[in-house]
Amino acid sequence: MKNKKVTEFLIFALFVFPAVIFVIFSTDIPFLMNLYYSFFDWNGVGKSMTFVGFDNFIKIFTADTLFWKGVKFTLKFAVFYVVIVNIIALAIALVLSKEKKSASVGRAFYYIPYIISLTAISLIWKFIIGPGFESLYNITGWEIFNWSWLGTGKLAFVVVVVMTVWQNVGFYMVNYIAGIIAVPKELMEAAQIDGANKVQTITRITIPMIMPSISICLLTSLTFAFKLFDVIMVFTKGGPANSTVSVAYNIYKEAFVNSNYGLATAKSLVFVVFVLIITAIQMKVTKSKEVES
Amino acid sequence: MKIKGKKISVFSVIVFFASIFWLLPLLLIFINSFKPYNDMMQHFLSLPQTINFDKYIETWTKFDFPKLIGNTLLYTGVSVFGIVILAPMAAYKLARTKSKLSGFCFMVIIMPMMVPFQSYMITLTRLVSNFKLTGTKTGYIAVTVGLLMPLAVYMIHGFIKNVPLELEESAEIDGAGKIKTYFMIVLPLLKPILTTVVVLDALATWNDIITNQLIVGGNASAMNLQNALYMQFSAQTSDWEHALPGIVMSMIPSLIFFIVMQKHIVGGITAGSVKG
Numbered sequence: 001m002k003n004k005k006v007t008e009f010l011i012f013a014l015f016v017f018p019a020v021i022f023v024i025f026s027t028d029i030p031f032l033m034n035l036y037y038s039f040f041d042w043n044g045v046g047k048s049m050t051f052v053g054f055d056n057f058i059k060i061f062t063a064d065t066l067f068w069k070g071v072k073f074t075l076k077f078a079v080f081y082v083v084i085v086n087i088i089a090l091a092i093a094l095v096l097s098k099e100k101k102s103a104s105v106g107r108a109f110y111y112i113p114y115i116i117s118l119t120a121i122s123l124i125w126k127f128i129i130g131p132g133f134e135s136l137y138n139i140t141g142w143e144i145f146n147w148s149w150l151g152t153g154k155l156a157f158v159v160v161v162v163m164t165v166w167q168n169v170g171f172y173m174v175n176y177i178a179g180i181i182a183v184p185k186e187l188m189e190a191a192q193i194d195g196a197n198k199v200q201t202i203t204r205i206t207i208p209m210i211m212p213s214i215s216i217c218l219l220t221s222l223t224f225a226f227k228l229f230d231v232i233m234v235f236t237k238g239g240p241a242n243s244t245v246s247v248a249y250n251i252y253k254e255a256f257v258n259s260n261y262g263l264a265t266a267k268s269l270v271f272v273v274f275v276l277i278i279t280a281i282q283m284k285v286t287k288s289k290e291v292e293s
Numbered sequence: 294m295k296i297k298g299k300k301i302s303v304f305s306v307i308v309f310f311a312s313i314f315w316l317l318p319l320l321l322i323f324i325n326s327f328k329p330y331n332d333m334m335q336h337f338l339s340l341p342q343t344i345n346f347d348k349y350i351e352t353w354t355k356f357d358f359p360k361l362i363g364n365t366l367l368y369t370g371v372s373v374f375g376i377v378i379l380a381p382m383a384a385y386k387l388a389r390t391k392s393k394l395s396g397f398c399f400m401v402i403i404m405p406m407m408v409p410f411q412s413y414m415i416t417l418t419r420l421v422s423n424f425k426l427t428g429t430k431t432g433y434i435a436v437t438v439g440l441l442m443p444l445a446v447y448m449i450h451g452f453i454k455n456v457p458l459e460l461e462e463s464a465e466i467d468g469a470g471k472i473k474t475y476f477m478i479v480l481p482l483l484k485p486i487l488t489t490v491v492v493l494d495a496l497a498t499w500n501d502i503i504t505n506q507l508i509v510g511g512n513a514s515a516m517n518l519q520n521a522l523y524m525q526f527s528a529q530t531s532d533w534e535h536a537l538p539g540i541v542m543s544m545i546p547s548l549i550f551f552i553v554m555q556k557h558i559v560g561g562i563t564a565g566s567v568k569g
Contacts, residue, residue, distance in 0.1 A: 011386075011471050011472070012386055012390060012394070012395070014382075014472075015382040015383060015385065015386035015475075016382070016383045016386050016387060016395075016398050017398075018379045018382070018383070019379045019380060019382070019383035019402060019442055019446060020383070020398050020401055020402060022375075022379070022435065022438045022439040022442050023401060023402050023405065023439050023442050023443060024401060024439075025420070025435065025436075025439050026417060026435065026436045026438075026439025026440055027404070027405035027408075027413060027417075027439060027440065027443070028401055028404060028405070029420060030413040030414075030415075030416040030417040030419070030420050031404075031405075031408060031412070031413040031416070033413075033416040033419065033420065034412065034413050034415070034416045037416065044419070092308075092311075095308050096308065102309065105312075106308055106309060106312045108551075108552075108555060109312035109313070109315055109316050110312055110315055111551075112316065112319070112548070112551065113315070113316075113318075113319075115496055115500070115547050115548075115550075115551050116319075116500070116544055116547060117499070117500035117501075117502060117519045117543065117544070117547070118500070118502050118503075118519070119502050119519040119520070119522050119523040119540075119543065120519075120522075120540045120543055120544050122523075122527070123522070123523075123526055123527070123536055123540050124318050124319070124322050124540065125318070126527075127321075127322065127325070127533060127536070127537065128318055128321060131333055131334055131337070131533060132321065132337050134334065135333065135334050135335065135336075135337035135338075136337060136338075138334075138335070139337070139338075166315070166318070169315075226409075227409045227410075227411060229411050229503075230502075230503050233503065234502060234503075234523065234527070248409070248411040251411060251412075251415070252411065252414070252415070255415040256415075261415065261419075264415055265415060265416065268411065268412035268413070268415065269412070271409065271411065271412055272408055272409065272412045275408075275409050275412075276407065276408070279407055
């Protein structure tokens with residue numbers, strides 16, 4: 001009996017532990033280290049680490065204006081991104097959810113930016129905004145092409161929103177289409193027989209029926225917006241004059257540019273709490289919608 | 294009827310043009326990649342006068358594309374292979390074992406899905422350097438496998454819960470051992486979800502730049518294609534004659550992959566996003 005238990009455990013270990021080891025190494029241990037370092041003043045390189053208790057956290061909430069500037073930018077980005085990307089994605093999905101060859105080609109077109117690397121995306125937009133706009137200005141003479149798109153904070157914000165919407169719309173579109181296809185055809189037909197026009201069918205039948213997809217998309221886009229990092233790191237580097245520094249990028253900079261490891265790890269804990277709250281709401285909403293549908 | 298039919302076709306035309314417009318940035322990059330710099334500046338929107346691949350060939354040799362593509366293929370291949378071997382094993386055993394240890398291991402694997410990567414990437418680079426793996430291929434692959442594992446295990450775990458137990462039980466009654474049952478009976482059943490995992494992870498690894506920057510940094514011998522292109526061209530933006538062919542060449546594999554695997558990619562995205 002005991003032997004059997006030992007073999008069972010060995011088999012379990014053989015199957016599960018390799019995966020666990022990889023995950024522990026690259027995520028769980030770093031996360032715990034993060035907890036530990038957040039109570040120290042440390043530059044990340046030297047041997048000297050001083051225990052400072054909650055000083056780092058106090059600093060974040062009282063003295064760190066750049067961090068709060070990042071929070072403001074991130075919230076503003078979240079509002080614009082979530083609204084724009086979802087409206088466009090839903091509109092495209094309503095049109096392209098048909099089982100036609102042309103519709104599936106159209107879907108592929110919207111989806112392609114999503115599978116392209118960030119390097120390519122950021123260089124593509126740098127090229128268009130740089131030489132591209134310069135050339136268009138020479139041809140058309142329109143002032144809009146002569147604006148300093150990456151040189152002024154407000155315009156850089158617009159560029160970041162446009163670029164992220166352009167890249168990610170396909171992802172949300174696919175989710176909406178999956179929802180729309182699942183709506184029973186009989187409902188649409190019944191509505192049309194009752195004399196509902198196209199717009200009415202959409203607003204009265206389709207939209208209410210795809211509420212689960214809508215809530216999933218809203219919340220995934222919200223989490224994406226809160227975590228905004230890659231695009232900033234690769235594309236604007238937070239510039240001009242820190243106007244596009246997101247919370248996550250502020251943390252990164254604090255560690256790797258300013259060498260304040262302790263402070264940076266404390267910030268990332270504050271950041272985790274923010275994101276966890278959103279995730280908790282997200283899971284709750286998604287679960288309750290699942291029950292309904 | 295006729296009017297209605299006409300209406301739809303007009304609408305389709307609009308949508309079609311809108312989708313072309315959506316791809317316009319990519320098309321512009323493509324047509325400009327064949328032009329000399331002066332032409333880009335003066336005739337940004339027009340087609341190139343001649344199609345010649347001189348700049349492509351120059352970029353290919355000057356920036357050592359064979360080595361970069363070799364590295365990236367190695368990373369993608371090894372990481373995806375690691376995931377496909379380890380993730381289903383773990384997911385299967387975790388789904389079929391009801392014990393405290395099993396629940397705990399599942400928690401450990403799933404936890405990273407709830408915590409944003411940015412919150413532990415600083416200490417991750419520390420840990421990697423403590424192991425003297427900074428700038429190495431081994432370090433990068435180990436981290437990539439670890440980062441991709443949670444979602445893979447989660448997705449396969451969800452799939453296995455819907456696979457009936459009877460097949461495994463009858464295999465065991467027939468005298469097949471646990472390990473044999475897994476490889477002969479369970480693994481073939483997981484093919485659909487494994488395809489999805491392979492597709493998602495292959496794209497993620499091929500396109501990765503952030504992890505490669507954090508772990509490999511500026512070590513030229515272990516850089517992947519995306520990181521090298523980024524390092525090369527993001528600082529000195531004037532060298533568009535080489536940057537554009539470079540971008541186009543780096544995108545071609547993803548595009549081919551997308552066209553071939555389109556169904557699985559789209560399906561996989563919906564499956565993965567349910568988790569949020």
